[in-house]
Amino acid sequence: MGRVKNIRQLFINELNLVADDHSILLTVIIAPVLYFFFLGSIYMYKDIEQVPFAVVDLDNTTVTREMTRLISSQQKVNVTGVFHDYEEGLDLLNSFKVDGFLVFPKGFERDLKRLEGADVKLYLNNTRFLPSNTLNESISKFMIMAGAGVRLKYFVAKGVPPEVAMEEIVPIIPELRPLYNPTNNYGDFLLPGLFILILHQTLLIGLGESFARKRSSGFPELKERKGFTGIVGYLSAKTGYYFILYIAYFILIYTVVFPAFGLPVHGDLIALSLLSLLFLITVLFYTLFISSFFKSQIGYMEIMAFTSYPIFLISGYSWPVHFMPIPLQWISSMIPITPYLEIVRKLAIMGGGVEHITSQALHLLILAIISGATVYFRFQYVAKHQRIIH
């Protein structure tokens, strides 16, 4: 009875600590919700349209002007100006006012009409890939269609009926069908990973700050606790609040945040819930273990602030793990977010079943067991050390 009371007291103490410590409060209560919507809003339009583009028309003929007009009617391209000097295009590109420009050389119309092979030059600012890719794709497709138009005219002039000519002008048409992200947009790709990372990092920093703060005062409650039940009871009471809070955040993510940003939650929801729980427990273990080595709250926070980018990038969510050096592949397999993001991708986004995530679930379970045992031994050592000091 006394032990239960003690655990309840520890749980209440932790609640009071969160309420009193503005840093922990900010990290675990305000930050997750704020970041979901604040960072999420960056990608709310999902993709880019109307990428600034310029045309350098050295030919200045009816054909080039008509082609410029048609280019500017493309959804993804915004022709901000037509110039008559290459240097003007380059100037706009160098000052980031446009992401690319097209040069119609002198004699373009003449070459095209005489079927002597007309050339255009497309200059792209490839310091950033997304606008450059968007322009490259739009302009290339446009020019393929313009070429088809020239052939259509040729066939019709030769007396081929237009409906027959239409079949002949482009023999092979590539039909791209992006699955699970029908418009192949950036938002649908990045947002699920970003939301999970926000949860991971706020828990890692917030809970860790609480433990680092306790460590700086020497874990006073831990010194009276002995044996397996003593240590497990202490850790459960200390982390219970965060556990409940983050379960609520997971429910919020999948029922409110995902739908709010138009992200799907398909697949086996029971499996997703159970594995989210397992992921949460594993992250709790990792946080307890890492924070137990820090002697000050501020020192812990300063270091952990720099883990967000490495953790996300090594998880393989954007850059494939097998493209990394072998030692980094090992590190990647040692962090719980790696299998969990794969689980989210396969279950929630791709609509898979349990049979598709068996290896990731097992991976996560192994990490949970190993990290749980490591935390137990670590705190057994800390408790023993505390008793010796006291």
Place this chain on the structure above:
Amino acid sequence: MAKIPFIAVFLREIDRVAGRSSTRNLLFWVPLTVYFFLAFIYIRGGLHSIPVAVYDADNSSLSRTFVRYLDASKNMQVDEYLTSDDNIGNYFLNHPDIQAVFVLPKDMYKDILKGKKVQVTIFTNSTNIVFGNILKREALTISTTVSSGVLLERFKAAGLTHHQAMNLTMPITVHSKALYNPYYNYLYYLIPGLLTVLLQMIIFFVSTRALNSEFQEGTFDKLFDISGGSIANILFGKALAYSLFGMIITVLITGVIFTTFGIPVKGDMTKLYLLFFLFITANIFLGFMISSIFEDQILSLDIAFFYNSPAFVFSGFTFPRLGMPAFDNFYADLIPYSHFMTAFFKIYQMDVPSSYLRPEIIALLVFLIAGLTVSYTALKIKLKLKERKLKPVNG
């Protein structure tokens, strides 16, 4: 011999940094470990030989040519040959390594001989658009190439010369020039951006605790004496110390990481270092601003963390700002990194004349002046309040 007060503050700050494990970690261990770690992730630079599958329902000489083109592409390799296109929706779930399935339809060759157009369907696993964009580009290129081959033969068979047939097949040739990073190298693209955003965080974090720690630890009076009673000496002396550390990290980025990983700098190094110096000092004074307003070090650090941690995504570096809502664009303008990043790429990859850097330099100067003015005023007010508190006691 008495030291010049400004130099005395500078030397004292160097001592303080060296004596504190927290600042040592931030200025030494974090860059050294995190920078190498991030660079190693992207050491291969580009994504090549992306595994794809093919379902060749035609199995004709034309469809086999198409498959050969796929396999010969530097960016793709055909790893699987399917015997049916049933259940392609679930194919990617069971084959997580395969990123695309090319379906070549039955009677492809026959239809083309009859003058009919055919459709090659490319299913992609677009949960990761890094692959998606490359595959889209390759699919378009290969289809156009094979399509052009078909047209060329057709026109030649109709009696046109090779030259005429060629010009009719490709009436307009697009010569694409992807300037500054022509091979889509992710190491050149992402790593400089990531390392510099972390530099901002490091400098901002240490500066955020530079002044309030003096108040909390009761050492401000001594600092004030050393500075000769000048707030300007305090601010500039400390700023010089942190900018020195910032420049050492800059040398680590440009001299060690860039050299080790073969990341080329196209622009002038002097210009680049001057830009880094301005960027670092702007962040130092913004950090001082927070440090002089808020006495609680943890609260200051919280503010620094919330302000800095999304800097990379707001900068428009990976997702352009033209795709963001207006309020996100406004917030992005309030972060020095957004401006620095543009100027940095103008020197590092584009090597543009200095006049192109003017808007970013002005923006960084505004941050610097704002940070300096607010820090100076806040410290002045603090000192006045302190004096007022002491007066009745002394009186």
